[in-house]
Amino acid sequence: MSDLLRNIIRLVIFIAVQVYVLNKIPHLHRFITPYLYYLFILWLPFSIPRMGLLLTGFVAGLSLDYFMQTPGLHAAACVLVAYVRPFVISVLTPKDTTGFTYREPSPRAMGWTPYLVYALVLSLLHHGYMVFLQWLEFGTILDFLVKVVATTGISLLLILTVELLFPRRLKFRTNIS
Amino acid sequence: MRNIFLFIRRYFTFLTFLALQAVALWFLFNYNRYHRARFLGVANEITGRINSQYNKVEDYFTLREENRRLHRFNDSLLNLLPANFRQRDTSAYLVSDSFRLDTTVLYRQYVFRDATVVYNTVNFQKNYLQLNRGSRQGVRDNMAVLSSDGKAVGVVVNVSDNYCQVMSLLHIQNTVSATLKGSGELGTVEWDGKDPRYLLLRKLPKTIEVQTGDTIVTSPYSYNIPPGYMIGTVADISIDNTSGFYVLRIRTAANFYKLQQVHIVENLERGEQVALFEETRRRIEESKRPQR
Numbered sequence: 001m002s003d004l005l006r007n008i009i010r011l012v013i014f015i016a017v018q019v020y021v022l023n024k025i026p027h028l029h030r031f032i033t034p035y036l037y038y039l040f041i042l043w044l045p046f047s048i049p050r051m052g053l054l055l056t057g058f059v060a061g062l063s064l065d066y067f068m069q070t071p072g073l074h075a076a077a078c079v080l081v082a083y084v085r086p087f088v089i090s091v092l093t094p095k096d097t098t099g100f101t102y103r104e105p106s107p108r109a110m111g112w113t114p115y116l117v118y119a120l121v122l123s124l125l126h127h128g129y130m131v132f133l134q135w136l137e138f139g140t141i142l143d144f145l146v147k148v149v150a151t152t153g154i155s156l157l158l159i160l161t162v163e164l165l166f167p168r169r170l171k172f173r174t175n176i177s
Numbered sequence: 178m179r180n181i182f183l184f185i186r187r188y189f190t191f192l193t194f195l196a197l198q199a200v201a202l203w204f205l206f207n208y209n210r211y212h213r214a215r216f217l218g219v220a221n222e223i224t225g226r227i228n229s230q231y232n233k234v235e236d237y238f239t240l241r242e243e244n245r246r247l248h249r250f251n252d253s254l255l256n257l258l259p260a261n262f263r264q265r266d267t268s269a270y271l272v273s274d275s276f277r278l279d280t281t282v283l284y285r286q287y288v289f290r291d292a293t294v295v296y297n298t299v300n301f302q303k304n305y306l307q308l309n310r311g312s313r314q315g316v317r318d319n320m321a322v323l324s325s326d327g328k329a330v331g332v333v334v335n336v337s338d339n340y341c342q343v344m345s346l347l348h349i350q351n352t353v354s355a356t357l358k359g360s361g362e363l364g365t366v367e368w369d370g371k372d373p374r375y376l377l378l379r380k381l382p383k384t385i386e387v388q389t390g391d392t393i394v395t396s397p398y399s400y401n402i403p404p405g406y407m408i409g410t411v412a413d414i415s416i417d418n419t420s421g422f423y424v425l426r427i428r429t430a431a432n433f434y435k436l437q438q439v440h441i442v443e444n445l446e447r448g449e450q451v452a453l454f455e456e457t458r459r460r461i462e463e464s465k466r467p468q469r
Contacts (some may be wrong), residue, residue, distance in 0.1 A: 023301075026299075027299050054193050061201070066224055068305075069303070070303065071208045073205050119452040128411055
């Protein structure tokens with residue numbers, strides 16, 4: 001399966017899960033809204049050009065936005081995540097590329113700790129920016145901080161669960177492909 | 178000139194990032210203020226199609242409750258039938274006067290349309306419902322939405338060809354004028370974004386006696402929502418000392434978790450009412466201006 005097709009299918013699945021499962025679960029607490037769909041951006045291949053990454057992020061965010069009637073909210077957060085992602089990866093991965101042969105970020109490719117740091121930083125950015133945009137309209141500063149921390153917590157839990165439940169088939173970057 | 182091109186090439190990714198951010202934020206702020214955004218109509222059609230497919234499956238899980246709600250509402254309507262009422266004295270009979278001027282004939286103010294909820298959330302600060310009726314079925318902005326047992330649910334804010342978006346009562350921008358059933362005192366129902374089971378009623382003066390369990394209904398002064406439909410019951414009473422108004426916590430009458438079938442209510446007089454209001458405001462504002 002080509003990377004393009006694989007990622008389109010992934011996007012559809014992630015949006016569907018977010019819209020029909022995570023948004024529909026009964027109200028947990030006002031600070032906790034489970035988010036998982038941006039894991040799609042975290043899973044994009046290393047080799048994707050930065051422009052493509054930005055546009056993919058925008059499209060992913062906007063398609064969720066149109067389902068949730070918040071045009072622009074998730075798109076803005078996703079574009080930020082997509083912009084910062086290459087910097088975080090370059091900090092967290094070893095400089096010599098010989099020992100670094102996987103196609104896309106995963107716990108196997110980066111090691112559990114760097115991968116979790118990677119997920120944590122980008123989750124914090126995503127939720128921080130998104131909750132900030134909502135907070136501009138409504139809420140107190142304490143609401144903002146607690147909501148960012150709580151939402152990041154539940155998202156990391158979800159990401160961890162997904163990584164453990166669905167270990168992706170490992171793809172090495174070879175000379176052939 | 179060359180430097181500008183060099184600059185653009187050097188920071189092209191960053192500039193794209195800024196441009197995309199600007200587009201996203203423009204969408205967002207435009208939507209928050211006017212409930213309008215680019216491509217929203219097209220997107221609404223697409224998401225509506227997908228949601229109604231999903232809804233076909235989801236509906237089965239709420240059928241039992243929906244059935245009960247519908248049956249109860251039918252029951253209450255049956256009780257209103259004129260055939261239920263008889264006159265005791267058979268010697269007396271009612272004379273209906275045939276003298277009827279045109280102006281005294283009843284006119285219709287509210288029209289009800291049925292609709293199905295295809296998507297609904299309660300987990301966010303801004304919750305919207307999507308219904309499977311749109312402008313082709315006669316739905317317009319600002320129509321009220323009642324649940325299948327006649328409890329207030331929200332107001333239509335956006336319409337595409339075959340689907341419409343409804344701002345639920347569980348939306349932090351929502352304000353609905355409401356009255357205490359019985360005494361008829363006015364207040365405003367809002368939502369604080371905390372618990373989807375409770376709304377807030379403000380601006381009710383504390384001189385009135387209120388008890389927990391009192392019924393809150395929609396007010397007769399709303400242009401959108403027909404009067405007398407239940408919003409909820411008082412669950413908790415507190416007084417805002419700075420303003421001298423009650424802050425009442427209202428338990429919602431409609432079950433927002435399990436909305437399935439709803440009614441869209443059109444106020445046929447709305448255009449005239451709003452036009453009159455605008456005209457009055459314009460005149461008063463103009464008369465306030467200094468005369469020369």
